[in-house]
Amino acid sequence: MEKEINFKKSLGQNFIYDKNLLNSIIDMGDVENADTVLEIGAGAGTLTELLCERAKNVISFEIDKSLAVFLDRIANEHKNLQIYYQDFLKADLSKLNLKSARVVANIPYYITTPIIFKLVEHKESFKSMLVLVQKEVADRFAALPNSKNYGVTSVELQAIFDVSCPKIIKKTCFTPAPKVDSALVKLIPHNKFKKLNFEGFCDFVGKAFSMRRKTLFNNLKTFYEKDKILNALNKLNILEAARAENLSVENFVELYSLLN
Numbered sequence: 001m002e003k004e005i006n007f008k009k010s011l012g013q014n015f016i017y018d019k020n021l022l023n024s025i026i027d028m029g030d031v032e033n034a035d036t037v038l039e040i041g042a043g044a045g046t047l048t049e050l051l052c053e054r055a056k057n058v059i060s061f062e063i064d065k066s067l068a069v070f071l072d073r074i075a076n077e078h079k080n081l082q083i084y085y086q087d088f089l090k091a092d093l094s095k096l097n098l099k100s101a102r103v104v105a106n107i108p109y110y111i112t113t114p115i116i117f118k119l120v121e122h123k124e125s126f127k128s129m130l131v132l133v134q135k136e137v138a139d140r141f142a143a144l145p146n147s148k149n150y151g152v153t154s155v156e157l158q159a160i161f162d163v164s165c166p167k168i169i170k171k172t173c174f175t176p177a178p179k180v181d182s183a184l185v186k187l188i189p190h191n192k193f194k195k196l197n198f199e200g201f202c203d204f205v206g207k208a209f210s211m212r213r214k215t216l217f218n219n220l221k222t223f224y225e226k227d228k229i230l231n232a233l234n235k236l237n238i239l240e241a242a243r244a245e246n247l248s249v250e251n252f253v254e255l256y257s258l259l260n
């Protein structure tokens with residue numbers, strides 16, 4: 001099967017054929033036989049087919065119509081599979097039946113961020129998301145305060161999800177092998193900050209990290225009155241000399257609500 005495919009690097013086509021690995025990914029995605037699973041980037045359908053065997057319904061997106069030769073065969077054999085040959089980023093997810101669904105996907109890396117933020121927009125539809133991304137991206141998503149990888153995306157994602165990286169997947173596990181290793185990232189909605197205006201919060205986090213070498217106070221003073229910032233920092237026991245990377249996600253949420 002591998003030989004018949006002209007892998008398109010521009011579409012992020014790095015496929016996985018190892019069934020043991022694919023089944024372990026499905027295990028880590030907590031897929032149960034009553035679940036609906038969304039897959040982004042079906043490729044040759046290796047993960048898709050196993051998902052069909054283990055979930056109630058599978059909805060897969062694949063932009064490359066030339067892969068229909070593999071995927072249509074799977075859809076004929078598994079009536080619980082719906083395939084959309086279209087750009088996932090242009091899909092209207094509200095038209096799909098995604099209540100309490102799970103995401104399990106080896107996504108195309110070149111559009112990791114837009115895919116994640118599209119899923120974030122529809123987070124009420126999902127009880128868990130497990131996506132395979134480049135290891136350095138996974139490190140940023142799951143980073144803790146005071147580490148070099150902790151930044152805007154870590155804070156934004158962790159404000160709405162419990163984020164973990166259950167497994168690193170070596171580049172040699174893919175066909176063709178990409179240049180770097182990958183990691184699974186698991187996102188589980190946590191609802192800790194129920195009234196958070198996520199859009200406004202993301203804007204605020206961007207401001208807080210705008211110049212990494214500057215203090216948080218110096219970054220924020222362009223946007224808020226100095227006294228207001230100092231009072232808020234004081235109230236939260238955050239030092240005036242603190243940098244954005246020193247704040248916990250809770251600190252960010254509290255500071256955002258005090259300043260806005």
Ligand code: SAM
Pocket residue numbers: 011012013014015016017040041042043044045046047048061062063064086087088089105106107108109111
């Ligand atoms: N799931 C397969 C596997 O694990 O072997 C393939 C994964 S491969 C990393 C990503 C797949 O996403 C490719 O088949 C690629 O054609 C597809 N893809 C790329 N851009 C896409 C888009 N915008 N919408 C849907 N699929 C896309």
